[in-house]
Amino acid sequence: TTYSLAAALDTLNSRNLTGNLTINNLATLTTTASNYNIDCVNLTVGSGGTLTANASTVSLSGNWSNSGTFTAGTSTVTFNASLGTTQTVGSNSNAFNVISHSSTGAIQLTDALTAVDLNITSGTFDANGQNISVSGNWNFSGGTFSAGGTPGSQTVNIIGTTETIFSGNTTFNILVINTTNYGAKSVKFTASSNQTIPNSGSLTLTGAADKTLTLDRSGGSGTDQWTITLPTNLAGNIFTAGTNITVSNSNAVNATVTPSSYVTVVAGAGGNNTGWDFDTTAPVITLTAS
Secondary structure, three states, X not given: OEEEEOOOOEEOOOEEOXXXXXXXXXXXXXXXXXXXXXXXXXXXXXXXXXXXXXXXXEEEOOOEEEOOEEEOOOOEEEEOOOOOOEEEEEOOOOOEEEEEEOOOOEEEEOOOEEXXXXXXXXXXXXXXXXXXXXXXXXXXXXXXXXXXXXXOOOEEEEOOOOOEEEEOOEEOOEEEEEOOOOOOEEEEEEOOOEEEOOOOOEEEEEOEOOEOEEEEEEOOOOOOOEEEEOOOOOOOOOEEEOOOEEEEOEEEEOOEEOOOOOOOEOOOOOEOOEOOOOOOOOOXXXXXXX
16 A cells, blocks of 8 residues: 655644555645654655654654655654565655664665664664764664675764764774864763774774864763774774864774874873873874784
8 A cells, every 4th residue: 555645735643554655746744733653664755745754753664765855853763674674765865863773674775874863773774885974873782783885985974063972882884073064072982882993994083173072981980991993904094083182981902103193182181091092293193003
């Protein structure tokens, strides 16, 4: 069964649909008033169609396909396919607010993704080589992240000025945290978590004057740390960091600074760090394998 909208404007009440929802050319679906929820199999926003989600929850057991306009508001889009099922996500460059996945299936991107929060507590999130930008939280406390695509190409960008908390352990391909175009940002990692950059990947950290990048622990106490594991074959400018970066309560594995370039770290470092080699005599850092 496919529920299709073709009217100029249609406001949806709370609906549990047994089939697919298609918003056709020039149709507009707005979850106004009580911000009613939508529950369907596949959701398609056709070319010229518009879905305005406001504060609703949109739940799918199938695919998300958008060639029109999606305005996320403060909504949550939940993917809930079961084990053995892969749900594809095509965003048409429209940003999500929260993407949630707590079932045992998989999500696979078909184009680049921008979201405030990724909340993946079960199953697999397959980037499929597509770049991801997140301004809020990266929660993979129970799910698995797969960069996919050509090794060394898929990038996760942490953007904006809102505090970002990394939960769970993730193996990235390329991870970039750069405050230059935004402003000062705090990025925290849950205590005892481990973020890994593989041999084919890279890590870039960049702060700027009046735009300090602060890296610290979330939760824990005392000498508890978060860990970043760098490639064992670091060479050249694989790891890059600019000025105005504060690092606290962390352990860097496989990290040593080459003699030719260094990092300028605010106040030297925030304390309770191991594995780093901080130096304040030059503006750039290059790390190689220890």
